[in-house]
Amino acid sequence: SNAIVQESCMPRRLVFFLATILFVALGITCIVIVVNTSKESDHLRRLRPMGVTAYPSFTHGMYEVHIDTDQYADDVFRLLSYCDEVESIRTTDLEVTDSHVRRLVALPKLWNLSIRGSSISDDAGIWFEKMDRLEMLDISKTDVGDDIIPYLAKCPLLRWVNLEDTRVSQDGYRHLVDSRPDIMVLVSKGDMNETSDLHSPAHE
16 A cells, blocks of 8 residues: 555646646745645635635646735735644745744755745755655745855755756755755756756766
C-alpha cells in the first residue's frame, strides 16, 4: 500500500509544479493555499470573511483557497499557523514577511511554498530550515542573498528551489549545489555570469 501512496503523490507534485509556472507566467497576484478537504479546520473556515475563497481543486482530495489581497496578511498567517491540513501555499507579489514565514513552521504537512516577489530577507532562512516537510521553495524576485544559502542547505527534504532575480551570487549558488547536489536550483543567468541557470541531479 505504501508504494501505491507514493505513486499517487508524484502526479500531484507535478501538477503543482506546472501550476506554479503558469501562475508566474500569467502574473497572477494572490495567495493560493492547497489543503486536504477531508480535514478542513475551523481555523481555515474563519479565513473566508477576510476575502478568502475556497473551491475544489483539480487534484483529487484537495482544494485551493485564494486570497486576493494582503490587507489581512497578519491575521491570515496567524490563523494559518493552526491549520495542520495546509499542504501548499503560493503567493505572488504580496507583502509576505519573515514574521509571516515564521508562522508557517507550525504546519506539519507543508511541502510546497512559493512566495515569489515577497518582502522576506535572509533571516527567513532560519524558518525554512525548520520546515521538515518542505520539498519545493520559490523565493524568486526577493531581496535574499548569500546569507540564506546555509539555511537552505540544511532543509532536510528540499528538492527544488527558485532563486531567480535575487542577490544570490555565483559563490552562493556553487556553495548550495556543492553541499546539496540533490537539490534542483533555478537561478538567473545574468546573476551567475552566464553560467548554467539550472542545476539538477539529472544533469550531472
